[in-house]
Amino acid sequence: ADTIKVGVLHSLSGTMAISETALKNVALMTIEEINAAGGVMGKKLEPVVVDPASNWPLFAEKARQLISQDKVAAVFGCWTSVSRKSVNPVFKELNGLLFYPVQYEGEELEKNVFYTGAAPNQQAIPAVEYLMSAEGGGAKRFVLLGTDYVYPRTTNKILRAFLKSKGVAEADIMEDYTPFGHSDYQTIIAKIKKFAAEGKKTAVISTINGDSNVPFYKELGNAGLKATDVPVVAFSVGEEELRGVDTKPLVGHLAAWNYFMTLKNPENDAFAKKYKEWAKKNGVPNADTVVTNDPMEATYVGIYMWKQAVEKAKSTETDKVIAALGGQTFKAPSGFTLTMDKTNHHLHKPVYIGEVRGDGQFDVVWKTKEPIRAQPWSPFIAGNEGKQKL
Amino acid sequence: MSVVTDFERSAMESEDQRENWSGNASTSHVVEPGALDLSHNVILYLEDITVSFDGFRALNQLSLAIDAGELRCIIGPNGAGKTTMMDVITGKTRPDSGKAFFGQTIDLTRLTEPQIAHAGIGRKFQKPTIFEQHTAFENLELAMKADKRVRRTLFAQLFDDDRDRIAAVLTQIRLDREADRPAGLLSHGQKQWLEIGMLLMQEPKLLLLDEPVAGMTDDETERTAELFVSLAGKHSLVVVEHDMAFVEALGGKVTVLCEGSVLAEGDLAEVQEDPRVIEVYLGR
């Protein structure tokens, strides 16, 4: 054929559409951009978009369809870990190629998957270190708050071990989970207040999933827990999520990511601008207020890395592309040249910590000097030693 | 099919449990289906039954005894409690106090509706209640005297004599032409007949009939009376009616209910003379 098909596997309906639609958009934009620049090996890319509808088994079915029916060369997709877990066996069986753009809990390494989001040591651990530092407020007590699923559970397990290694006592850690879509945070906020009042400087580490964040932050604001007293650092709240929140009461709360829209560098300026224009041209609702965020950047980077690898391998064959991907570099909107690790299919990524501003963007208050290598198997979990390679 | 058997067994066991839960099992009677004790020739015996709804006494210390094979008419003003009495006998309503015995041994106040039906009491409702989605034929089939446990109905089949019997009843109630029509489409009077037919199929020992001839023509009323008279003796019947001609045609003993208790009892002629009955019921 004279085109190369690539799959876009993001939920456009159901609960995850909130987050994933933007990833589909950015994938289409990137593909257009690559096509405009001549395509890959002289062939145009042809995106195949499907809607797995936030339904995990459907993810597996659609993945199979993309690989075996549509014969796509690579798939860009998934957000939740469970969706990734459900497609993993399919990619393995059919030897497909998946680029997964979202921060996740690690404890996984698949030959057929490239992880362009953060592993825990590229997001969670630095964030907690920051909170414990003088600049971060020197927190001594921690509330680990999350939605009850694997990403928060795992992240918190790692963080607990990490905190322990830093000498934080069990009694100074409170861990709590809410169901998906939980919208009544009165009790939890009251508990946090009580916990915070009981002693030393307290910080909240939130792995609350997208939809519950609005009620959580609203309650937080109204209950008078200010960022200066009890800062909340979130791992799942980015620019896109904040579009739905009145950020005034949130100012000062934190998020840790590998990318913020406010980063100042030529790549990012171009990236944000391109996306705005694309959104306008394609009639995305509220196109004038669209934002870019970390998983979008990770999607963008992932597609380019794949392109480069294909060009290097001179083939779209999965094994050859996998071989060519290791060591690929790309000058990313995050301001660094990112490298795809040769052995663990993760990107080396910089870490930023941002404080929420009144306009829903983030002010970077801390960052790493250079990209950090991912540790998908966290050393803070027993038995993971020496597991960092495929 | 072992699933079925297991299920059935456990269902039965739990049924027993329920009885135990529902009260002092030690004093409750053991119901032997079909073992109706008529040693004193009384098939139904009500004593001091009281039923009230939100303080309103629908039955007020009602006592009544029906002999085996008797045809008893019950009359009384609207709201006297006739239907409520039938509700008590059939287990639909639990009395606040009082005794209700079927024969000498079966305490009706302790049994569930299906158990009471099984013990041999059949009922026709004031407002015809039939299975509207089933055909007239099926209505009769369902009512037919048979083992009515799940396991049996799963494997039940209709034998020739069953069909003959159903056909006979259909003819008797003049619905042979409507046999295969859904009963919901029958006219009011036809539904009345169908319900009587169901009762005949059920072959109960005691028939409770609440206004069986309402909506029937005079001619049909007569036929019904004949039918009931022919049933008496072999069965016991309790008939509630407001149609005096019909009551007269039945010719049995008459009980007048008023405000939840018995006002008068005797031959129709006697009762019709009673000034209190005239006052509250018959009018001048």
Add this chain to the structure above:
Amino acid sequence: MLTVDNLNQYYGGSHILRGLSFDVPLGKVTTLLGRNGVGKTTLLKTLMGLVPAASGKVTFGGADITRAPSHARVHAGIGFVPQGREIFPRLTVEENLLMGLASRPRGTPLPARIFDMFPVLRQMLGRRGGDLSGGQQQQLAIGRALAFGPRLLILDEPTEGIQPSIIKDIERAIRSLAETGEMAILLVEQYYDFARSLADQYLVMERGEIVMRGEGANMDADGVREALSV
């Protein structure tokens, strides 16, 4: 008052009403008799607009109401006591009666006549309609139809389930209503004696057709009773 002209009605494939024509004059009681299942109730439902007429014409007070919706017929002045009572089971007795005034402006009082006729209803005002005994419900259904003072009253077996003394009352009441000359009455009845004693004119239906009609006074002579037996 009410004129029915060549009315036809089907249920599915079967022809239930076959070209019926008759009048119901003001100030008179017209009784309709017939055996079970001949189509009496179907006819009344057609008159009330509950089932659409297949063909034919119904006029009331000069206006063609063949296709009018039920509530418009009530507003035109038709009151209906259906077979089977059809009271609103979860409304109280009082509300049921007030429903009878739905076609009248809000705040119209209930006429005292209802309670004179059916004193039991007064005692039961607060009870839910569905809790009443059968006969009480029947009285309620009649009371409800009378509440707004209809010009045509249609009754489908109104005596069903009612105790003899009250049947006598109803009989007297219907007579007096007709005698005021302001009401037409169409009565479907199986209870021959009751029908005969009220009828100013009678109609007998058989298989969807009117097979006999005449003056009420001639009912016995015409052999209506015999016609109703098999």
Add this chain to the structure above:
Amino acid sequence: MRTPLTLRILHSTPRAGWIALAVFAAITWIAVPVAHAVLAEAHPLHLSAYSVSLLGKILCYMVVAVAMDLIWGYAGILSLGHGLFFALGGYAFGMYLMRQIGRDGSYQSDLPDFMVFLDWKELPWYWAGSDSFLGTLLLVGAVPGLVAFAFGWFAFRSRIKGVYFSIITQALTYAAMLLFFRNETGFGGNNGFTDFKRILGYSITSPEMRATLFALSAALLMACLVLGRYLVTSRFGRVLAAIRDAESRVMFIGYNPLHYKLFMWTLSAVLCGLAGALYVPQVGIINPSEMSPANSIEIAVWVAVGGRGTLVGAVLGAGIVNLAKSWFTMSFPEYWPFFLGFLFIAVTLYLPDGVVGLWRRLRARPAAAPDAPPVPTVHRDARPVSAARSSAKDPAELPAVKGAEA
């Protein structure tokens, strides 16, 4: 004279039905397996793994639809919790599949990965027996069956009916979903079970296994149809329908509705469980979202689309809705909910008795008197005469009084 049961089962499905089943069996037992597992991939008639597992999944859904129809269409009990039974069957079989992974998981442990990860040292008691295939087969039916039996026993005994019953079934599945979501519960939390490798030692991804699972799903569906057909045409079925229409009347003629409902309810749950067990290896994942209330509502929607109270309708409904969904999400990824939504609305407005109703109307049209006006319905209350009308149209679907004992 007693007619043997087999003969009666034979009679309960009309000849056309048997022919259809035979054709269906030929396709699903021979044509599809051959096209998938025997024909080379390049062959024009080759059926891809995608198609086979998609169709296999839909076959499982069809079984669920039939189970739902038995309890909803014929016993009038609307369950909004059938997803639970489906998921329980799925989980029971999923446990076996997890055990079959053996030491091939990421942690190379005997325990499933998620347990290793959450620091479980040994399998909790409720995983006992999950390593035995036969034990699993038992659990697959017994777990949903027992849950349904216990729940139904209490609910029917308390005479919970109508929406009250529907709502507590919904609460039940919702509560179970939350319970299974918890990581501490021991069923893998939100992720559930996935990454299966083997059944009885055979690779789960081999074409032979796929074809086998597919054929088994088809067999289950056919068995359900024959069994369902027998049940609804038996006297049992008529009693059940009578309970649906007038429960108290049924009691007064001596049937105990509790037992009837409970039997059908439990049977329906068991069928769902079996379907769930076949579903899991074919789609490769089972997780708590199968128990979400919306999933259970959707099951009811399939049945309604096909035509409630007709077994074929349930099958058609499940097939149509799911194929439409698969096709729409692929062809109109951004707009498919519009199509599906309008499909549902159109079905209710124009096909009041579902797809099967349409079929009957088309068949009945030439026969009906041309001048007959539409059937009027007078009392359109909760238990409408119109429903009688619907079941009256086609004698084939009426509980057959005749044929059965010939």
Add this chain to the structure above:
Amino acid sequence: MRLPLPRLLCACALVLAFLVAPARAALDEASLAGLAGDFQSRLDTIEALGVAGGEDARRVLDALEAGALGVAGGRAVIVQGESVVAAANGEALALAASAVETLTVNNRVRRALGTARAALALASADRGERLAAARTLADNAGQSLLPLFERALANEADDEIRGVLARAAARVNLSSADPAQRLKAARALGESSDPAVKALLAALLEKQGDVWVEPNGEVRAAADMAIHAIDRRIATAETVGTLFSGLSLGSILLLAALGLAITYGVMGVINMAHGELLMVGAYATFLVQGLFRSYLPAYVDWYVAAAIPAAFLAAALVGVAMERLVLRHLYGRPLESLLATWGLSLVLIQGARVVFGPQNVELANPAWMSGGIELAAGVVLPWNRIVIVGFAVFVLLLIWLMMQKTRLGMFVRAVTQNRAMAGCVGVPTARVDTLAFAIGSGVAGLGGLALSQIANVGPAMGSGYIVDAFMVVVLGGVGQLAGAVWAALGLGIVAKFLEGWAGAVIAKILVLVFIIVFIQKRPQGIFALKGRFADS
């Protein structure tokens, strides 16, 4: 008290400055030197600025807050556009703005800034400002602030402020070297209801090895008593707080369910699109907010009030359309209405997604609905929740009037109970249906308006409420408005008490189990319809 040396020095300097220099003096360069130091010394410097007070201090703090304060060549400077001035005295410097390293304002700095500003405000003429300042300082009370408290106490006349200050001072004095001071402090703190204070006191009652942290037995006894007093106060406040949470959750459930109580409860339409009617109301509110922001920015706080009719009408119109086009053909076929409304809900959700985008939209609580009333330290009743409880009462009243004071309610019930007969007594059934459905939908719209003030507004928001809404209506007893009220409140309060005890997930499970068990006891809901018609 182990302080690092620089801190100690700073503190001393501070106290000295405070004691020696009267507050008016201009800042000297030395007092700002810390800004060029490490992070901690910056913080200390900032706090010291507040204690020192004065116009110049205020100016420096303003600059810091605006992100204009920086250091250049070891000196604190302020960037003013392109020019740079010395922070201490405002004199112009020959430095390029680009040469200045501006100080990052993060949370920690903001906190120090807050303390500094509060210290400044303690001298304010406005009572409210002083009170707020005292409260802020009390929360951050440290040794360095003690002199400030004492000075303020000396000048303060207001009792409430004195109380706050005294407790703040007491908190500091709890670690005084003088046992008498500590005893006084422990007694004074018994007046508090702040768990933080309790923690301070509790620390005195601990043992390190064999030695008491607090050597003085009398002080320990006083601390113990104080702890009990605080505990009692906290316990009461918490119970009230939990009750309120339950009430609030209940009122939200109720608002989510009330529309359904009409469309389903009274009219019998199994309305799976009910959640989407909530969504319509919420989006209508969003649009009204947008209009206010564009055209009436001065009154933007009142957009919520203006949204009441808008949300009602928008949802009512959608309801009318649904009723006229679809539901009208389905009366008496409740199960089909389930299928059709399920389809409608898919369409409405996707419609919202196409029009407004898949993301949530932002709705701000107006100022008068932000913040809350503080019952006790840690127990805050947020205004938005209080308003919503009130709103629930308002909507309830509205419905009650509509159903009881007009004949509509009776007509609607009659129509649902017996459609044909209702026509035969003269009720225009079609019109009544449309009207009733419109009202039910409109009420759902009002529910959406309320929800928009608490939770997400997005295309799928409705699906999150539909299950709860049905549970409330059914648990209450179908068709029983009063039942819905009891059910909603009951579920809310039960859920909140369970949640405090078992956590959100288990609590939710328990609530569902509770519903299942409850219905066993009352198979027809709380307000069961009794009577002969119920089952025949």
